[in-house]
Amino acid sequence: MWNLTRFASSRLSRTRRLFSSVIPGPCIVHKRGTDILHDPWFNKDTGFPLTERDRLGLRGLLPPRVISFEQQYDRFMESYHSLEKNTKGQPDSVVALAKWRILNRLHDRNETLYYRVLMDNIKDFAPIIYTPTVGLVCQNYSGLFRRPRGMYFSAKDKGEMMSMIYNWPAQHVDMIVLTDGSRILGLGDLGVQGIGIPIGKLDMYVAAAGINPQRVLPVMLDVGTNNQKLLEDRLYLGLRQPRLEGEEYLEIVDEFMEAVFTRWPKAIVQFEDFQMKWAFETLDRYRKKFCMFNDDIQGTAGVALAGLLGTVRAQGRTLADFPDQRIVVVGAGSAGLGVLSMAVQAVARMTGKNETAAQNFFLLDKDGLITKERKNLDPAAAPFAKDPGQIVGLREGASLLEVVKKVKPDVLLGLSGVGGVFSEEVLKALRESGSTRPAIFAMSNPTMNAECTAADAFKHAGENIVFASGSPFENVNLGNGKVGYVNQANNMYLFPGIGLGSLVSGARFITDGMLQAAAECLASYMSDEEIQKGILYPSIDSIRHITAEVGASVLRAAVAEELAEGHGDVGPKELAHMSKEETVGYVFRNMWYPIYSPLVQEK
Ligand SMILES: NC(=O)C1=CN([C@@H]2O[C@H](COP(=O)(O)OP(=O)(O)OC[C@H]3O[C@@H](n4cnc5c(N)ncnc54)[C@H](O)[C@@H]3O)[C@@H](O)[C@H]2O)C=CC1
Ligand SMILES: CC(=O)C(=O)O
Ligand SMILES: [Mg+2]
Structure with a gap:
């Protein structure tokens, strides 16, 4: 299979x-002179050759020496490395934001150089433009805001979206990442400040998938926020009203989707960081009508499944043993449920049995183990709720520690958004796992929301574990030349x-x-x-x-x-x-x- x-x-x-053999085709520009220098898409800074300076009215607007792309690249990297040196010893958040600023400034000046630098140094720069720093950027967005990126559609734009969409200057758009800011990473409702996520995801699209940056569109759907702190913040840049709910909310999303696909029928829309109820509802509503997907439900599920299958192989077993893996999933939100649905489908395909496919999977949320006795059981979680008769020694709402001690899982997978829920006790209990090589997936983002750190996982659960986290951690030095390898289980793959x-x-x-x-x-x-x-x-x-x-x-x-x-x-x-x-x-x-x-x- x-x-x-x-x-x-x-x-x-x-x-x-x-x-290495890419030969650039010509690029049509409808501008001249300073208008070109101020457009990051066309701007080459000091890289404009003299002939082009003549043709485009740039002569005299730049210092005379022509600097090659490679020299510009080296110059940027030198300033980046000096910044690293000069900020040594300062708090992590200060350093991270300084790095984000220098990259963002390059983006706003010269996109070609920005994306080349990003692509060639993706390991160092992904943690800045993506998780974890993007979380910090979203939290501080109103203060950091200098120039807009992407489009903003708000509840006040109802009835206007079909004409607004034509305000976007690019004729073609291939990829749109859309958020309503309601569940930004594990940081909760950040309202309009969540725009940092579509921007970061689309930077990854350019770097990883080679989507033309002229054809991407980050979008914020601002339907208000329920974050009281933001509503009271005088610098907050979004609508100062509670989130729209029910039909009023769906009407806004419907109108946006119609507008997008009217102008760009071939575009793809990725829904990102929507709170669970709207994540599932919008996926269900649009997936058979438009070319769209929900990254948190579907992208995460695929990455987790690939990691779970890798874990079986790491245990020296064959993939046919996957249905026997006892997997405890902590977090019954859009991501956790997406992972379990895909894992259950994989087991059903392997065994040909639908009914029993979920029997080795255990699901917990903030109220503990989910069983069929759960009051107001969410229909999306119902297929994974345990029958109390089947789980001798465990009760509805059992704690994570109780579940780990009783189930002795092969895999502990966190998508709870809560930093540290894989406590020392829980990790130590995993030493009694039935598996020779238990796996810990602490997938919540950003770093401070990870269910445990890599160092704690290896320290408390043992050196033979397999470890993955949603945000990057350094490999762990286990002494005696041994290294605890840290995987990044993130939907960016x-x-x-x-x-x-x-x-x-x-x-x-x-x-x-x-x-x-x-x-x-x-x-x-x-x-x-x-x-x-x-x-x-x-x-x-x-x-x-x-x-x-x-x-x-x-x-x-x-x-x-x-x-x-x-x-x-x-x-x-x-x-x-x-x-x-x-x-x-x-x-x-x-x-x-x-x-x-x-x-x-x-x-
Ligand atoms: N690594 C990756 O690629 C991805 C990571 N994530 C991360 O997963 C986290 C959750 O995302 P969503 O599922 O969309 O959020 P969500 O808000 O829909 O779900 C969170 C779930 O965690 C549960 N929970 C809260 N506190 C808990 C506790 N103390 N113990 C056990 N469960 C608890 C809640 O009851 C809820 O079921 C976020 O931090 C997000 O950054 C999400 C998508 C992809
Ligand atoms: C990675 C991602 O999509 C999230 O944490 O929401
Ligand atoms: Mg996400």
Whole structure:
């Protein structure tokens, strides 16, 4: 069932080779002079060659010496490294925001250089533009705000969205990430300040999936906030009203979706960081109507499933043993339920039995173990609620410690948003796990919301564990030359490929089959040697290569389901006739790569 193709050997060098031969095509510009210098998309700063300076009315507007792209790159990296040196010893949050600012300023000046720097240093810069620093940026957004990025649709724009959408200057948009700010990482309702998340996710789309940055659109749907502190903050930039609820809320989202797909019928919309009730409701409402998905439910599920399958292999078992894994999931929200649904589907496929697929899975929320005796049991959690008769020695609402002691799980997976719930006692109890190599997935973001730190996991649960966290931690030095490997179990390994594969296949919808293909691709990416070392996910350095493979898998699944309508000049028949390798090549060819293009002025 799972094709464990090995890509391990020279993934990165293959990716580099593919881009080393990129020859930039001309780029049409409708501006001249300072208007070009002030447009980060076209601006090359001191990199404009003299001929271009003449053609575009730039002569005299720049210092005379022409600096190459490579020199500009080195210059930026030097200033970045001096900033690192100069901020040494300062509080982590101060350093993180200083790094975010210097990158953001580069973005606002010169996008080509920004994305190249980001791509080439993704391991160092992802924690700044993405989790954990993006969380801090959202929390401080009103104070940090200098220039708008993306679009803002508010409850006050009802009836106007169809015309507003035409205010966006780009003619084509491929990828939209949308939030209503109601559940930003594990930080709760941050209202309009949540715009940092779509911006960060789309930066990852450009870096990982090569989506052209001129064709991305971060969107904030501001329907108010229930965060009292923000409502009272005089600097708060969003609507000062409680969140819309019920039909009033859905009418706003409906209007936005209609407006988007009227202007850009081929766009893909990723829903991000919506509170659970709206995450499920909107997914259900739109997934058969528009090309969209919910990253927290669906992207997270695929990444977690790939990690769970890797864990079985790390235990020296075969994938056929997955249904026997005892998995405790802490957090019954959009992410936790998404993970369990996908895991149950995988077990059902492996065993051919739907009814018993969830028997080894245990689900807890803030009120403890969820059983069928739970009052006001959420229908979304009901399929995973335990029958009290089946769980001798455990009761409704049992604590995590009780559950871990009784169940002796192979895997403890946290998506609760609560820092430290995997306490010392809980981690120590995991030493009694029935597994030779228990796994801990502390997936909540940002870092302070992780269910435990990597160091505590190895210290209390033992050195033989497999460990993954949603935000990055350093590997743990276990002494005697041994290292506790830290994986990053984050949906960043899948959402860029899901979006890219859907885009270049011209898929009408994003189906479970396409998402399953994405998860299987990630699961089969790692070699046995890596898995034995406890490495479940590839290094983020090879994110472009992973994303191309995931994108190609999604594309092939869309073709198989007859949902692929083609993209650009490539029609559905051509897609259907491509071999597996050809689909990967095709996906790569559709990736944008940051390099200066000759600018050609059109009046
Ligand atoms: N690593 C990754 O790729 C991803 C991580 N996440 C993280 O997962 C977390 C949760 O996200 P959602 O499911 O969307 O949130 P949510 O708000 O829908 O769900 C949170 C769940 O945790 C439960 N919970 C709260 N306190 C608890 C406690 N003390 N013990 C046990 N359960 C508790 C709640 O009852 C609720 O069921 C966030 O921190 C988010 O950053 C979400 C998506 C992807
Ligand atoms: C990673 C992500 O999507 C989240 O924490 O919400
Ligand atoms: Mg999210």
